[in-house]
Amino acid sequence: MDTALALVRHGQTDWNLAGRLQGRTDIELNDTGRHQARSLGRFLKGRGWDLLLASPLARAQETAALIAEQLGAETGPAVHPLIERSFGPLEGRIMAEVSDLEAAEVQHELETHRQILDRALPALLQLVQEHEGRRIMIVSHGATMRVIRDALAGGKQAQGVDNGEVIDIDLERLEEIAADTDPVRL
Template sequence: MDTALVLIRHGLTDWNLAGRLQGRTDIPLNDTGREQARGVGRELQGQGFSLVLASPLGRAQETAALIARELEAETGRSVPELIERGFGPLEGRIMAQVSDEESAALQDQLEPIDEILRRAIPALVDLSIEHAGRKVAVVSHGATMRAIRDALAGTKLPRGVDNGEVIEIDIQRLRELAEGLDLVSC
């Protein structure tokens, strides 16, 4: 079997529903989010996924456990490098209530996209090596996944990443990106 990696955004939380930035605040899934996770697991059935990992935040861990149960797959260690972007003083805020001026003034207090990539890309490369020959699903978060997705695409795509969305990772492109960013020597 070929090695495969997918990223999955955790299921819905009440803060997602309210448009509130969660960042690294550990907000639990709501009932809709739990059903989304089970639904992702059902969608991935029969595709050979044998391991489901997640960021250390509770919403990602619970999503991973629900997916793994549907897949009859194992779960494993947390992947701290795939935690959500740090949003600093914007965490907990409803984005529709934050002006463009305030958002721009606070940008230097948010985790930069290049730092997300410097922690996440090598971790994904390492997972592809560590679990060679396996199909692995990794549950992460919207802003982190968007940064990875856009970097792999080579362009900023116009939309975010939905709760429960699955993104297939091109491992060769991932390694090229890591080399190009001088993050690892593959």
């Protein structure tokens, strides 16, 4: 079997529902998020996913466990480099209430796209090497996944990443952008 890698965004939380920036604040899934995870697991059944990993945050860990339960798949240790982007002082704030001026004033306190890629890309490549021949799904977070997806696509995409959305990773493209000295031109 060929190695495959996909990212999936965790299920919904109450903060997602309210439009709050979660970042690294450890918010649990709500009932809708649990339902999304179980439904995704049933949808993915029979597609060969055999290893579920997740960021260390509770919402990602629970999503991975619920998907794995539906698939009868193995779970593994937390993948810390796939944690959500740090939004610093904006965490817990409702996104629509943060003005452009306020966001600009705290920009230096937010994790950059470059920093996200510097932690995430080597981790993804290492997981592929460590689990060669396996079909690996990693439960991660919206902002982190957007940055990875946009780098793989070669530019910023208009849409966000929905709760429960799966992004298949082109492993050849992953190796290309990981070798690029400046894959972030967003």
